[in-house]
Amino acid sequence: MTVGRGLMEAQSTRFGALDPLLPPAAEPPDGDVITAALTDGSRVAGVLSRHLHEPGALARLWSADEVWELTPLIGGSGLAGMDAVLRAWRRRLDRLGEPGPDSSCVVTWPSRDAEGTRALLDHGLVPLSTIAVRRAAPPANSVPTTLTIREAAPRDLDVVVDLAMAELAYSALVGATVQRPEAADLKRAALRERLQAGGLVWLAERDGIAVALAECALSESTPGSWIASRLPLGRWGYVNCVSVLPGARGAGVGQQLMAHVHRELHRRGAIGSYLYYNPPNPLSSVFWIRQGYRPLWTVWEVRPAGALR
Structure with missing residues (x-):
């Protein structure tokens, strides 16, 4: 119209x-x-x-x-x-x-x-x-890591779902997320598809135990696309879900994981990265600013x- x-x-x-x-x-x-x-x-x-x-x-x-x-x-x-x-x-x-x-x-x-x-x-x-959004290139000096960070595989589906559901449960308390009865089934189906397709999903492990998850993607902002109504043209990394187990929070796990993710997205040609976070969330509203993100649009x-x- x-x-x-x-x-x-x-x-x-x-x-x-x-x-x-x-x-x-x-x-x-x-x-x-x-x-x-x-x-x-x-x-x-x-x-x-x-x-x-x-x-x-x-x-x-x-x-x-x-x-x-x-x-x-x-x-x-x-x-x-x-x-x-x-x-x-x-x-x-x-x-x-x-x-x-x-x-x-x-x-x-x-x-x-x-x-x-x-x-x-x-x-x-x-x-x-x-x-x-975050436009800064990853720093030359990487964050020292005490974790093993690797790409998730289809065999990791159960632990990936558990970490994603932990994030969903917390976000439902402090943001737009809705805790539906079918949430676990929907998440499992979506994550199974992502893992089988070789999607950009990383796990951070401590002593062989997965303590954090980053589920990401690459998005192309091209003329006429939906993403071009929100972001400048170019290839962008999209950070869909980051989850750190409650017992591992506050020890730099999320920072180490995202330093790795930003390097990987940059290596794949991303000019920057974007994500959604909930301003009422007392954790993410602080964490993402410290990782170099700043608000562009508010929903x-x-x-x-x-x-x-």
Whole structure:
């Protein structure tokens, strides 16, 4: 659906002023267009998409079943524009009827936009997830390791699943992750496929016992791809899951593992790496900053969707 080119251009200009790593504003997805008028007579818009995750979908481990996602098109209007489009969204939900209990409203927006942050907070959304990036090349002097770090193989499936489930259980307490009854089965199926395909999965072992996991991938940001709406063009390392057993935390295990992972991703041609972490998580919100990551986008969410103000 065509939207005002002026809004897109002004939004791209604003993004560039906020953060040099932000790509230009991408064309919005298909969906319902909502509009709102500002006091100066100009208009802003947003595209509203509804996603339903059926039972058995892996996305249900980090998402509500019913997701209402807004792509704001507010140009350079800042707080006033974001406030206006969020009010219009609330009115649209009122007309559609109350969403179910397993539902959410989601907006992904540049982390450095303080004016947008104010409006999102005022409307009841919370920063549950952050897309963070790291551009620095691995240091020439590697972190001294007391661990054995190796690529995981299909025979390691059980220990990989155990480590991934430990991370999921903790994240469900402090972020967007949802502890579903079928979580272990979904994780096992996904990780079995990754291991059999030779995916980038590393284990850190101490005295022959696996104490940490890093599950990663390589992503290509090419023109028109989804990732190009979030990151500059090029090959990026994606850090999907890092898990350190509770008894091994605080001893530098995660730092040693990620130093190895960053070297391996760089060796495979990555210009940087990115990941999602939960700002309310007292461990990851500190750890990832220390590893050289910084917020680029924030995923704002309110559950259930009817709680949007």
